[in-house]
Amino acid sequence: MVASTNVWGDIAKQIGGEHVNVTSIMSDPNGDPHEYEADAKTAATLSKSQFVVENGLGYDDFMDKLLAASPNPSRKVLNAADVMQITGSDANPHIWYDIAKIPDVATAIADQLGMLDPANAATFTENAKTLTDSLTPINDAIANIKTKYTGAPIGYTERVPGYLVDAAGLKLATPASFAQSIEDGNDPSPADNVAMDKALTGKAIKILLYNGQVTSPATDAVKQLADKSGVPVVAVTETLPSTDMDFQAWQLRQITEITSALGG
Numbered sequence: 001m002v003a004s005t006n007v008w009g010d011i012a013k014q015i016g017g018e019h020v021n022v023t024s025i026m027s028d029p030n031g032d033p034h035e036y037e038a039d040a041k042t043a044a045t046l047s048k049s050q051f052v053v054e055n056g057l058g059y060d061d062f063m064d065k066l067l068a069a070s071p072n073p074s075r076k077v078l079n080a081a082d083v084m085q086i087t088g089s090d091a092n093p094h095i096w097y098d099i100a101k102i103p104d105v106a107t108a109i110a111d112q113l114g115m116l117d118p119a120n121a122a123t124f125t126e127n128a129k130t131l132t133d134s135l136t137p138i139n140d141a142i143a144n145i146k147t148k149y150t151g152a153p154i155g156y157t158e159r160v161p162g163y164l165v166d167a168a169g170l171k172l173a174t175p176a177s178f179a180q181s182i183e184d185g186n187d188p189s190p191a192d193n194v195a196m197d198k199a200l201t202g203k204a205i206k207i208l209l210y211n212g213q214v215t216s217p218a219t220d221a222v223k224q225l226a227d228k229s230g231v232p233v234v235a236v237t238e239t240l241p242s243t244d245m246d247f248q249a250w251q252l253r254q255i256t257e258i259t260s261a262l263g264g
Contacts, residue, residue, distance in 0.1 A: 001051035001113075004060035006240045007096045008053045008080060008105070010247045015109050015127045019120045023049075026060070026239060042066065049075060050116055053109065056081030059093035076112055083108045094238065098163035099139060099251065103132040134248050141255045142168050149206075149262050155199055156209035157219040158183045161236045164255070165209070173205050182211075188218055196222055200229045207261040213237040232261035 001016070002023045003009035009024030016022065023045055046052065046063070047070035054063040056079040067077065081087070084101040096102070110128035114121030146169035154165060155174030165172060178192040188196070199205050200222070208226040211219065212235030226233050234257045240250050 001053070002046055002049040003053040004055050004063050005238075007238075007247060008055065010240055011102070011106060011131065012053055012109055014131050014246065015106060015124055016113055017123065017127055019117060019123065020113060025063075028239070037062070043069065046070065047072070051075070051112060052077045054079055055093060055095065057086065057091050057093035057095065076116070078105075078108055078112055080105050092159045092162045094160045094162065096247075097161055097251075098167070099135060099142065100167065102135060103128075106131050131248075138248060138251050138255060141252060141259065145169070145255070145259055145262065152262060153205045154207050154209060155196070155205040155231075156211075156236075157222055158211045158214065160211050160238055161209050161254075164258075168255075168258075174199050182216065182219060193218075197225060200225045200231050203229060203231060205231060206263075207232045207234055207258065209258070210235050211238070213239065234258050234261050 001012060001020055002025065003012055004025050006024035006027040009022050009027070012020065013022045025042055025045075042062075043066050046066045052063065052067065052075065054060050054077065067075075081091070081093070081095055083105050084095055084098060086092075086095055086098070086101075106128040110121075110124040113124045117124075142164065146167070150169035152170050153173035154170045156162075156165070156172065156179055158179050159176075175188075175192040175195050178188045178196050181188040181192065200208070208222070208231050210223050210226075210233050223233055234254070236254055237250075240247065245253075
């Protein structure tokens with residue numbers, strides 16, 4: 001099977017175990033997923049796959065184009081955003097930060113694998129349950145932030161951790177339009193730059209969540225100003241940072257770093 005990113009690829013591997021061979025297309029921890037361009041190798045891999053997991057919401061549009069170019073009536077495609085029931089033209093596509101809905105995707109993957117491999121369906125179902133249970137420490141860590149720091153003002157350079165910020169009860173206190181501009185590959189407006197700088201120099205935010213994977217001169221300047229102003233900076237990423245870390249360890253590490261930056 002094929003997953004558009006190593007986030008969904010890792011989750012699929014945990015569910016499929018030894019019975020499934022998973023290829024993750026976007027897996028470079030230093031690459032910008034928004035600028036990914038598929039090549040002939042990617043197209044060939046997708047054309048041979050029985051089962052494909054894509055993110056949706058425009059995050060991995062190249063998947064739909066490649067799948068359309070190699071029709072296969074027997075191939076199954078799971079759109080994570082559809083499973084999580086996240087819709088809208090301006091919906092935040094970084095849906096893997098919506099931890100509460102990850103079990104829905106895990107169950108859907110297990111169900112689909114079970115239909116493709118009925119002999120191991122029970123194993124896939126059990127593995128999905130194990131994955132869901134393993135999210136408990138993450139959910140507890142999010143609940144801990146919400147208990148201690150509800151309403152705490154934070155800033156971010158992109159919407160990457162947006163679902164996590166909402167779940168933890170934190171409040172975005174930097175321009176949402178600044179983050180949207182960065183995500184779209186545009187320069188923030190002068191007004192947004194001024195507002196972001198003011199939030200940092202005046203310490204109007206407790207922490208800055210910084211996309212450590214996708215940077216630009218504008219975000220580098222924001223990070224430098226945060227460091228200079230004494231505002232803690234926590235890096236978040238869009239894909240798993242290494243092959244040695246699974247989804248759960250990655251998310252828990254980031255949440256632990258956010259908790260520490262907020263005051264422990």
